[in-house]
Structures are given as structure tokens and as C-alpha cells.
Amino acid sequence: MSFVARRLAAFSTAIILLVIGGNTHAQKEYDIGATDAEIKIGQTVPFSGPYSVYASIGKTEAAYLKMINDQGGINGRKITLIQYDDAYLPPKAVEQVRKLVEGDEVLFMFQLIGTATNAAVQKYLNSRKVPQLLTGTGASRFTDPKNYPWTLAFNPNFKSEARIYAEYILANHPDAKIAVLYQNDDVGRDYVAGLKGGLGEKANSMIVGEASYEIDDPTVDSQVVKLKSTGADLLFDASTPKFAAQTIRKLADIEWAPVHILEMNASAISATLKPAGLGLSKGIISTSYSKDPSDPQWKDDPGVKAYFFFMAKYYPDGDKLNTLNVNAYSAAELLVHILRQCGDNLTRENVMRQATSIKDYIPSLALPGTAVSTSGTDYRINKQMQMMRFNGERWELFGPIIEDTGPVR
Template identity: 75%
Template sequence: MRSVQLLAATALAIALSVTSAAAQKKYDIGATDTEIKIGQTVPFSGPAYAGIGKTQAAYMKMINDQGGINGRKLNLIQYDDAYSPPKAVEQVRKLVEGDEVLFTFQIIGTPSNAAVQKYLNAKKVPQLLASTGASRFSDPQNAPWTIAFNPNYQSEGRIYAKYILANHPNAKIGIFYQNDDLGRDYITGLKSGLGDKAASMIVAEVSYELTDPTVDSQIVKLKAAGVDLLYDASTPKFAAQAIRKVADLDWHPVHILDINASPVSATLKPAGLDISKGIISTNYGKDPADPQWKDDPGVKAYFAFMDKYYPEGDKLNTVNTYGYSTAELLIQVLKQCGDNLTRENLMKQVTSLNKFVPSLALPGMSITTGPNDYRINKQMQMMKFNGERWELFGPIIEDTGPAG
């Protein structure tokens, strides 16, 4: 009789423990005890961003080799969208409805993210760490299931305004901008940061279209307006044209270049390294080509990762450090989720980061988000081009403007 009671008690204890364990685990489609399905579109056949997706895939392999996240392997499903919005829509639908991923990760580019944002929010599928800085992707009121990784263009604009007010308070500012959401967001941020002084300091604004063969006439107009600080909210091709025309005119304004147009290989080399000297921009991550980081633990770990998991990749290309940093942040979010792998909890965790310090962040920088503040990177440091590479200078500047 006693043995029967003992067996019954043991059976009850096991049942209770199983029930308790089951109660602690919560899953949505795309997550199980053994796997987390992640969906991504990458322009493998488009512009030079393929390295981002390749680095991220290599990072996931490293994590799986280490045992995964809380015992679950990461299944990163990647499709080529060729940097085409219609293709991105088609592939994201396939990821959500066919592959049944838990969430999308790091869809690359403003056009592709814009094309799928409404669909993903209607489906309540997290659009995590989107690769864009347009303000519509950091707007919890209107798109609660979308959060971007890149610095918000308006935040970056306000950071430039802080720098200008502190260092060039009497500047005559001329704005050169791409006539789309990117350019307009940079203008909004600058004017917001300058406040009451915007009207008197900004003396000219000229735009260009993506279809324009040249921007020479725009640069001529800005010089003629008496501009002595050029605020350049453009992309690499047009920034390179602007730099060359400024040099042709023997014009020497303070030249501030947005982060999108700051890559040396894409903008400054085509323009001419010698005539790019003195240009100012901003950054939030360590450049692996900068000798000051050669003994940095984070950079050393990145180099070791590249050697083992992506040996064919260019270790000094910041496209690859970007892929590495975004994957690292995703892993942090998934760790915070624990055994509650629901879409709702994913959004809760990514919007409750508390002073997380990425391994490639500039010293003194960390990531803090909130349910009403979806900005991942809102701290930056100014940098100046010395003719060969960018050199950081000045303090960390944080955007304290509106969050949404």
C-alpha cells in the first residue's frame, strides 16, 4: 500500500513539475523548445549591402556552435530582395505565411522596410532592428511592431545642431538635401535642434532628385547665397559630386556630411581623399581600420569571429562591423526573452534595454530604450576626415529631443 502511495505521490510531483515547466514557457509561431525561426530579406544581388546579411548569418552560426540561445538553435531564413520594394513584399509574405517565422530581423534599406511596414504591423509580426533611420520606423504610436537599429535621421540632425550651436553659433547654413524622407528628416532634425535660431542661421535650402545626373548647379547656388556651413544630407553618389564641385569652386565652407554618406570607400575615395580632408560627420561605433582600437577587446573578438566564421569577408569594411553589431544586439534581446518567446514579449524586451553596452560601441555609449522611445542609437561622437581616415573628436552628444 505504501509503495502505491509513494508511486502516486511521485507521479503527482512529476505532473506538477511538467505543468510548472510548461507554464513558464510561452511560444508564438516560429518558436519551440529547440528552435527560433528568424526571417530576413537582404539585397544579395543589389547594392553593396550583401556583407551585412552574410556577417549576420555567420554570427548566428557562431551562436549555434555555442549551444544556441537558452538551448534553442537559431534558424535564420534569408531571401534576396535585390533592394526592390515589390520583391521585399513578396519575400516577407513568404517568410511570415510560408516559413512561419517568429519575427523579421534587419530588413535592409528604407524602401524595402517602408514597403512591408504596414503588412507586418497588421499581422503583429515584429519588424526588429530595421536597417533604416527614417523617423517612421521609430514611431511606437503608429507602428508599435517596428523598431529600427540605425540612428534616427532626425536625432542625427539634432546632434549636428548641438555641434553647430556650440562651435559655429554665427554660421550661415546652407542645406543640400535629397528630396525624399531621408533628406526631409535631416532638415526636420536640424531645425528642431537649432530652435529659434533656425530662421536666422539657415540662409539657403536646395534639393536634388535621385534621377539628377549632376548636382553642380545646386552647389553653385549655395555658394552664391553666402553659405559658410554646408549641411549635406545626401547619399554617397551625390555627396561625392558635391565634394568635387565645392573644390572646383575653391569654396571652403565647414562641410557637415550625414552618416549615410560617410563611408570612405563609397564617397570620399570617389570624390578624392585630398579634397575630402576636413569634412565633418558623426559615428557611434568603432572603426576596425582605426589604429586606436588595435588592442580593444571588442575589436579583437570581432577579428577572431571574422577569421573563423566569415574568412572571405573584409574585416576592415564597416558594412561587416554593422552586421556584427546588429546580430549581437538581437542575441541580447533573445536572451532577455528567456522562455517567453512570444511576439509581444520580443517587443517588450527590445523596448526595455537598459544601458546595454555593445562590444563595438564607442567608449561611454550604451543603448537604452523604452515603450515610448524606440530609438536604439541616439548617442554619437563627431569625427573629422584627415585625408586618410576619420578621426573622432569632442564629447559624446546625445539626442534629447522628441522620441517619436
């Protein structure tokens, strides 16, 4: 064989190997719930029951994914979101999640709403290696890659949020006498632990009273009266919207006017502050990691404009100023980013790999100066926040971006 012939043969062989290698690299991989045409995901939402205020979260996310499908889907695949009502009841959540995994055969679970419902299905989903993705809760057990590697929370870790409040208190109210109101569950206990951890050695001297309530209590009036009797001048309020509204009204009734810090999940104007009374809510302090569409400073922001356009076209009955809907929009947006990163490898393992290796992703509604990064050892998605104060009409941001650098759990 001549030299030229040998070179041509070698070149042909190299081309064949390159083609074979390229095809191997581009090979599609699927688990149950994914095909060339579809990505099937599951969700339970409290469409009924005492926490049906959160139903709009599921409605916003369903609308967002419809918009993505109308735009051609994810890498050519349409998203099928199967939603069931769990009424915020853990046994019902277990039943519905099993149905989604074993009956509907979804690829993963997305944005289950609530701490108790997520806790009820966490071991089941992890034992079956089904991603429990972007859960609608910030309890620390949902950012625990060592014990629950298949669970990833979207909401800020409650301990991280509370440590940010503690940092604010130490800087601005170092001599405060603090009263703590909290829900007697994983949510409330995480907030209390985070606050005490953030206050450090000053926690024992600064916290002068604590009171808890159960989710089926009719009111928290007696707890608020008890806390006033402690002589506290700062109230750390780790309650959900219904009880936060009651607290605001009761503070006015008993003429107690402490510095009022309210956890962000209860900070929605439509769900908490309007029912309580906007005038009575003036001065309340909370924190945020996303732009508030009601804030005029964002009226020309491209992300906010896109959000308003989405709400008008895909969820016209929804309250476009409700921060629950804003957060749901951001969660769905992040889901789409993760799925696009998966490419043609739509296995459950790769979904988690992509979700836990996000680098400096900037959501369209993120506050300037914040970004999302995750790793195999830090599952926290939103850990940068900015303080805000309610002026009687809307929330006003103030101060610098604060990042929680404390322990992951």
C-alpha cells in the same frame, strides 16, 4: 493523525505545489517560427540594384549568426536566417516579406535595409503583429510606438542625429551660413526637420539655401553648384554614399570649401570617401556611436579584437574596416542579446517586450560612455554619439559624448 504526521503531510503538499509551480513558470511558449530546436527569422537585403553597396550588411549578419550557431545557438536553439534580395525596390520588398511571413513562417523580420523598403511593409507587419526588428533605417516613423508598436529601428533616429549636428554647429559655428543638400524622401526630410528643430529660432537666419535630389538622379552636380551660389560657408550633407562621393568631388571641382558635415550613413571610408578621394575628403565632419576598427586607439580593445577575429574566420571576403559591416555586426550582436533575454518564451509579443525594455546594455563596439536603453515610449536604440573628423586617412573622434534629449519623433 499525529502532529508529526500532519506536519509531514503539509510539507509534502508544499513540495508538490512548489514543483507544479516551478514547472508552470518554466513552461515554454512559442509562436510560429520557433521550436525547441530552431528560431526562424527573415530578412530582405539589396543584394542587387543601385544600393547593392549595402549587401555586405546582410552578409555580415548571416556570418555572425552562423558563428552563434557554431557556438551552440541561443538557449540551445539554432537560428535560421532566411534572406531574399529586394534590390531596394519597395514592391519587391513587399513580395519577399509576404513570402517570409506567410510562406516561410518566420518568427519575425530582422534588419530590413532601407527606408523605402521598410516603409512599404511597415503597415502589413504591424497589422499581423510580426516584429519588424532592428530595421536598417533611422527614419522617425520607425521609432513610433504609438502608431507602429511592432517596429523598432536599429539605426540612430535621423532627427536625433541631425539635432546633434545642430548642437555642434551652434557651439562651434554660431554665425554659419548653412546650405542643405538632402535626398527627397523620408530620410532627407527627417534630417532637415531635425536640423531645423535643433537650430530652433536661429534656423531661418542660418539656413541660406536648400537643394534636394531624387534617388534616380544621375548626379547632384547642379545642386552643389546651386548651393555654392547662396554664399554658404557650411554644407549640411544628408545624402547617401553614391551622392556624397559625387558631392565631395564636385566641391573640389568648383573650388568651394565650406565646413562639410556628412550624415553618418554616408561616412564609410570604403563606400564614400575612397571613391571620392581620401585627400578631397580631408576635414569632413560626421558623428558615430561605435568604435572604428581602423582607429589605432582601439588596437588593443577586446571588442575590436573579437570583431577582427570574427571577420577573419566567418567573413574573410568582407572589408573589416567598412563601417557598414561594423554596424551590421553590432545589430546582430544586439539581436542575440534580445533573444537570450527571451529565454524559453519565444512569442512575438515577448520578443518585442524584451527589445523595448533594454536597460544600460553596452555593445562590445560601443564608444566608451554610451549604452543602449529602450522603453515602451522610447524605441530609440542609439541616441548617444560623438563627433568625428576625417584626417585624410581615418576618422578621429573629438569632443564629448552628445545625447539627444529632444522629442522621440
